[in-house]
Amino acid sequence: MLYREAGQFKSSYAQDQQIFPILQDRIAVGLLLVFAFFVVPVIGDQYWLGALITPFLIFALAALGLNILTGYAGQLSLGTAAFMAVGAFMAYNFVLRMPWLGIIPSFILAGLCAAAVGIVFGLPSLRIKGFYLAVATLACQFFVLWALQRFGWFTNYSSSGVVTAQQITVFGFAFDTPVRKYLFTLGVVAIMALAAKNLMRSETGRAFMAVRDMDVAASVIGIPMMKTKLLAFAISSFYCGVAGALHAFSYLGTVEPEAYSLDLSFRILFMVIIGGVGSILGSFLGAAFIVLFPIFLNLASGWINVLTGVEVSHAVVSNLEAIIFGALIIFFLIVEPAGLARLWQIAKEKLRLWPFPH
Amino acid sequence: MELIFFIEVLAGGLLAGVMYALVALGFVLIYKASGVFNFAQGAMVFFAALTFVSLVERGWNFWLALLVTLVVMVALGIATERVVLRPMVNQPQITLFMATIGLTFVLEGLSQLLWGSQPHGLELGIPDVPMEWLSQKWNVNISQFDIFAAVVAGLLVAVLAVFFQKTRIGRALRAVADDHQAALAVGIPLQHIWAIVWAVAGFVALVAGLMWGVRNGVQFALTFVALKALPVLLIGGFESIPGAILGGLIIGATEKLAEVYFGPMVGGGIESWFAYVVALLFLLVRPEGLFGEKHIDRV
Numbered sequence: 337m338l339y340r341e342a343g344q345f346k347s348s349y350a351q352d353q354q355i356f357p358i359l360q361d362r363i364a365v366g367l368l369l370v371f372a373f374f375v376v377p378v379i380g381d382q383y384w385l386g387a388l389i390t391p392f393l394i395f396a397l398a399a400l401g402l403n404i405l406t407g408y409a410g411q412l413s414l415g416t417a418a419f420m421a422v423g424a425f426m427a428y429n430f431v432l433r434m435p436w437l438g439i440i441p442s443f444i445l446a447g448l449c450a451a452a453v454g455i456v457f458g459l460p461s462l463r464i465k466g467f468y469l470a471v472a473t474l475a476c477q478f479f480v481l482w483a484l485q486r487f488g489w490f491t492n493y494s495s496s497g498v499v500t501a502q503q504i505t506v507f508g509f510a511f512d513t514p515v516r517k518y519l520f521t522l523g524v525v526a527i528m529a530l531a532a533k534n535l536m537r538s539e540t541g542r543a544f545m546a547v548r549d550m551d552v553a554a555s556v557i558g559i560p561m562m563k564t565k566l567l568a569f570a571i572s573s574f575y576c577g578v579a580g581a582l583h584a585f586s587y588l589g590t591v592e593p594e595a596y597s598l599d600l601s602f603r604i605l606f607m608v609i610i611g612g613v614g615s616i617l618g619s620f621l622g623a624a625f626i627v628l629f630p631i632f633l634n635l636a637s638g639w640i641n642v643l644t645g646v647e648v649s650h651a652v653v654s655n656l657e658a659i660i661f662g663a664l665i666i667f668f669l670i671v672e673p674a675g676l677a678r679l680w681q682i683a684k685e686k687l688r689l690w691p692f693p694h
Numbered sequence: 695m696e697l698i699f700f701i702e703v704l705a706g707g708l709l710a711g712v713m714y715a716l717v718a719l720g721f722v723l724i725y726k727a728s729g730v731f732n733f734a735q736g737a738m739v740f741f742a743a744l745t746f747v748s749l750v751e752r753g754w755n756f757w758l759a760l761l762v763t764l765v766v767m768v769a770l771g772i773a774t775e776r777v778v779l780r781p782m783v784n785q786p787q788i789t790l791f792m793a794t795i796g797l798t799f800v801l802e803g804l805s806q807l808l809w810g811s812q813p814h815g816l817e818l819g820i821p822d823v824p825m826e827w828l829s830q831k832w833n834v835n836i837s838q839f840d841i842f843a844a845v846v847a848g849l850l851v852a853v854l855a856v857f858f859q860k861t862r863i864g865r866a867l868r869a870v871a872d873d874h875q876a877a878l879a880v881g882i883p884l885q886h887i888w889a890i891v892w893a894v895a896g897f898v899a900l901v902a903g904l905m906w907g908v909r910n911g912v913q914f915a916l917t918f919v920a921l922k923a924l925p926v927l928l929i930g931g932f933e934s935i936p937g938a939i940l941g942g943l944i945i946g947a948t949e950k951l952a953e954v955y956f957g958p959m960v961g962g963g964i965e966s967w968f969a970y971v972v973a974l975l976f977l978l979v980r981p982e983g984l985f986g987e988k989h990i991d992r993v
Contacts, residue, residue: 463977467731467787468928468932468977471925472973472977474924478970479970482964482967606792658799658803659804661796662797666793673785
């Protein structure tokens with residue numbers, strides 16, 4: 337009864353082209369943003385904000401970046417973490433070496449550096465496709481991490497290879513507590529998610545999808561293959577780069593190559609798969625799932641301990657975690673290959689009809 | 695002296711390449727027959743080696759342990775087909791690929807849950823020392839074990855070649871690889887074939903696991919061996935067994951030579967990515983690898 341577009345008439349093109357065409361959606365998104373900006377900082381404690389919600393937002397941004405490349409433009413990449421690493425390290429260096437720039441321009445420049453690396457490693461996509469390309473992106477993962485560890489310039493010649501990220505300061509206002517860091521992250525993520533949503537409805541986004549669905553057909557109807565594919569790599573890497581910078585500056589607080597291993601690339605890939613390939617909402621749902629799941633599992637092992645008195649050792653828990661995690665991914669792929677975002681769509685369809693069966 | 699050193703490095707590289715090829719073979723087998731890019735191959739290698747070494751350490755007879763491990767791997771292959779792949783028939787390749795990443799996690803967790811995570815040493819009775827007559831006669835140091843591994847790899851390829859070319863099942867496998875639907879139409883049971891392929895891949899994983907286990911010890915790092923095998927696939931082509939061997943040799947040789955002659959120039963440690971760069975350059979010339987099937991796109 338509540339969720340349907342009946343009676344909402346569009347009388348101008350602008351209305352017809354809105355991001356959220358249904359009034360209820362607009363209200364819901366508005367409420368969500370208000371909740372995220374004003375209520376969460378008040379009710380969330382340090383742990384929740386610093387260890388759960390902030391990483392969730394950052395990973396969602398990275399997943400969004402990968403989703404642009406894999407979900408919209410159809411180019412499978414296993415080098416996400418490398419792009420994040422580029423973003424993190426370049427942001428650190430820009431802030432260190434050009435302190436007059438300010439944090440936000442530094443982040444943007446770091447994102448652009450990641451985009452440049454993305455374009456370089458996206459070049460093979462012009463020649464090769466599918467799994468050949470996926471494996472080729474692994475080259476990026478290994479090469480970038482090697483370079484970051486090998487050349488001292490990136491870590492400012494720190495002996496341990498681990499450096500402390502600078503404080504986030506915008507116009508003299510320091511984002512130093514978990515709440516403030518959360519708000520900063522949220523602001524960045526909200527703006528970039530909105531931009532992505534818009535981009536994907538534009539000519540560029542449509543060109544991406546045409547390339548994904550069939551690149552030969554896309555080039556036949558006049559979509560420039562080189563420009564489109566490289567642009568997809570650039571935009572995706574830009575998002576990942578900014579996510580990496582946020583990851584270092586507002587979540588970890590340190591910049592280190594080890595944080596951006598192949599494992600992270602896979603985790604972000606899983607977020608995209610579980611959330612929904614080719615869906616902005618899916619990136620967020622997937623990130624939420626992957627961030628929350630290990631915590632839930634740890635809690636569950638605690639409950640088992642309380643209920644049965646059986647002490648589950650840490651090694652067993654981490655192995656079980658891997659098994660359940662893998663099994664869940666397989667389960668998801670079997671049951672709902674289109675991811676959590678698809679479930680939400682189904683729910684929306686049902687809600688439109690509710691309470692009538694047809 | 696220079697030349698001898700060069701030959702030594704080259705031979706060492708080629709033989710290391712054979713080891714890569716052993717792992718790459720498992721990938722090729724499954725990709726050929728089912729179009730699945732099985733990322734779990736590395737985990738299967740680890741699982742096989744760990745199971746075997748744990749059984750031996752519990753005092754089992756060598757051959758019995760080998761047999762039991764083989765049975766376990768075959769069962770694992772069949773179970774994978776039944777539980778993971780069968781419900782996903784007709785899904786896009788990328789979905790199946792993701793599923794095998796999931797499988798990787800399951801296998802890695804399972805093997806360490808069952809057998810613990812401490813590293814094990816493995817002995818097959820062939821010492822990893824330079825061959826005496828070679829070093830005496832020409833002053834070239836080549837490990838005995840490397841030669842053994844090369845012989846095993848050669849045997850394995852020969853057996854697989856005969857299996858694929860001469861046996862009834864092998865022909866069915868090739869038919870499935872060429873065209874799923876046509877194979878179904880002439881009455882080849884697709885599901886059985888897939889189960890067999892996964893079982894064979896399990897067997898190859900066991901062999902690779904044993905070889906790598908002797909070389910590096912049986913430990914979690916064994917799963918990363920699969921990452922080394924991927925550039926081999928790029929060069930050889932995903933569908934070709936000879937390609938896997940040749941690709942392995944190319945990667946092994948260039949990697950070792952680059953490490954020795956080019957590595958010091960940039961500060962070393964290049965083996966983590968050099969193979970990938972070689973493979974990428976290769977792909978610019980031949981996008982399907984050496985022996986991969988050329989895909990013709992139609993709109």
